[in-house]
Amino acid sequence: MRLDRLGSDDPRDVLRALRAALGAGPAVALGSSAALPDEVSSGTAVVVTTSGSSGVPKSVMLSRAALTSSALATAERIGAGQWLLALPASYVAGVQVLVRSLVQGTEPAVLAGRFSPAAFAHVVSGMHSSRGGERVPTYTSLVPAQLQTLVDAADDDADVARALRSFEAILIGGQALPVALRERAAELGARIVRTYGSSETAGGCVYDGVPLDGVTVAAVDGELRISGPTLADGYLGDDELTERIFVRDDAGTRWYRTGDAGQVDDGIVRVTGRIDxxxxxxxxxxxxxxxxxxxxxxxxxxxxxxxxxxxxxxxxxxxxxxxxxxxxxxxxxxxxxxxxxxxxxxxxxxxxxxxxxxxxxxxxxxxxxxxxxxxx
The missing domain is CATH 3.30.300.30 (ANL, C-terminal domain)
Structure with missing residues (x-):
């Protein structure tokens, strides 16, 4: 499969590239500044370069099956409707907003340019609220810093407060969500869903502590490991790292070693921090x-x-x-x-x-x- 590096961060360009990648191809590389090969395995749809917040960035290979499995499991958990893209389109959470839209056959709303409460409220006000006389649920995905900005603004801005209340669910990931912030958002009427996952799991795969359908999380020697249909194929150009991070147990089940410390009690996943x-x-x-x-x-x-x-x-x-x-x-x-x-x-x-x-x-x-x- 040919791999095309997308030279644009424009969400509309990314959406067109993803539409092709989820179909007959070619695969698309997003957010990468490293030299990448021209070819990838036939199942690969997207190569996402990790943010590198505390280490060296890695190019994660995601298949069509992993991306669509995640999108379908999300719809099964929280419902389907129209999505707002308020994150960078090359970030895995942004990619999944677009993939969910493609899988559901809807057109995503896009917040382009610098994120601000006024821009957020303006875009939300233009989202489709009904189809054929029936209400269309709306969804978005944010990081805690964005939610904090919106909650602070909503205290004095009725339009921002109204925008927050309008969503069926707001997915929050990328960083731990303080309890106080979640409570403030809830008081404004926002329906918050905490997500846990990474590029290696095609984005969030645990919602409010409960794994999505088909996803299994286990704690092995204090480290959280994840298995299921949303796992990445590995790291492009780094077979050694792929073998170290994606392992198989005695039954042949493939697991992703998250590097996160945590535990699973009665099916509820709790993350306590990075092991390292x-x-x-x-x-x-x-x-x-x-x-x-x-x-x-x-x-x-x-x-x-x-x-x-x-x-x-x-x-x-x-x-x-x-x-x-x-x-x-x-x-x-x-x-x-x-x-x-x-x-x-x-x-x-x-x-x-x-x-x-x-x-x-x-x-x-x-x-x-x-x-x-x-x-x-």
Missing amino acids: NVIVSGGVNVSLDRVERIVRELLDAVVVGAPDERWGETPVIVAARAGVPDPDAALAAAREAVAAQLGKPARPSRILLLDELPRLASGKPDRRALTAIAAG
């Missing part, structure tokens, strides 16, 4: 993900590790200046909350305020950049 996102502070292993989850219940922030003369490494809170009017009080509250739940060695040592947090195209915080800033 750990620092050693004063001789004690500290999970930065667990620290961040506690901190994010108090303020919108990212937690990274930084060198410390006394302790070797310590957690550091990084946040946007505008969201932290009293840094000393915020740090004190965070240290108290973290110490109560994880112990004193896990307490953040300081808070670093930036005019704006660097983010990847996916909307996720650029953790590599933030770690470098904290270290400097």
Whole structure:
């Protein structure tokens, strides 16, 4: 199968390329700056380059079957209707918004240009609300930072609040969703669905802790592993990594090793953090993900590790200046909350305020950049 690199991030161009890729081809490469071969296996439809938020980007091969299985399972779980694309079209969550639209035979609404509450409300107001006299449910997919922006604006803007309430479901993924933010969104009437997944699983495959139909999640030695029809074929041009990350058990079932720590209790998946996102502070292993989850219940922030003369490494809170009017009080509250739940060695040592947090195209915080800033 020929692989075409799409030289455009325009959602309409991506939609046309995906329509062809899900049919007779050719396959399409999205979001890649690396040199890629001209040919891929016949089943491949899309090659998505991962965001590389904490490591080297990888080119993930997704088949037609994986993409359509995910789209159909999503419709089965939350319903079908018209989708709004508010994420980059080359990001796997954006790709799936377009794939769901193609599978359902609907035209997606597109929020082009810079994301803002006003632009969001304007696009939502133009979405089709009925067909043949019957209401058409609407859906969208956002990252927590976008939801935070909308919820903050909705307090004073009735149009934004109305837009949030209009969706049958708003999928939220890419980062942990603070409980306080979800509660604020619910108070506005927004119906939030937390998703968990990655490019390697064709996007979110666990909704509000429950795997989609056909998807199985298991914890093996504390690491979450996923199997099912939505798994990627592997990494283009890296057979060694493919064999290490996609493994088979004694029964021949193929599993994706997520690298996430977590557990599955009574069919409910709970993610506790990245296995490798750990620092050693004063001789004690500290999970930065667990620290961040506690901190994010108090303020919108990212937690990274930084060198410390006394302790070797310590957690550091990084946040946007505008969201932290009293840094000393915020740090004190965070240290108290973290110490109560994880112990004193896990307490953040300081808070670093930036005019704006660097983010990847996916909307996720650029953790590599933030770690470098904290270290400097």
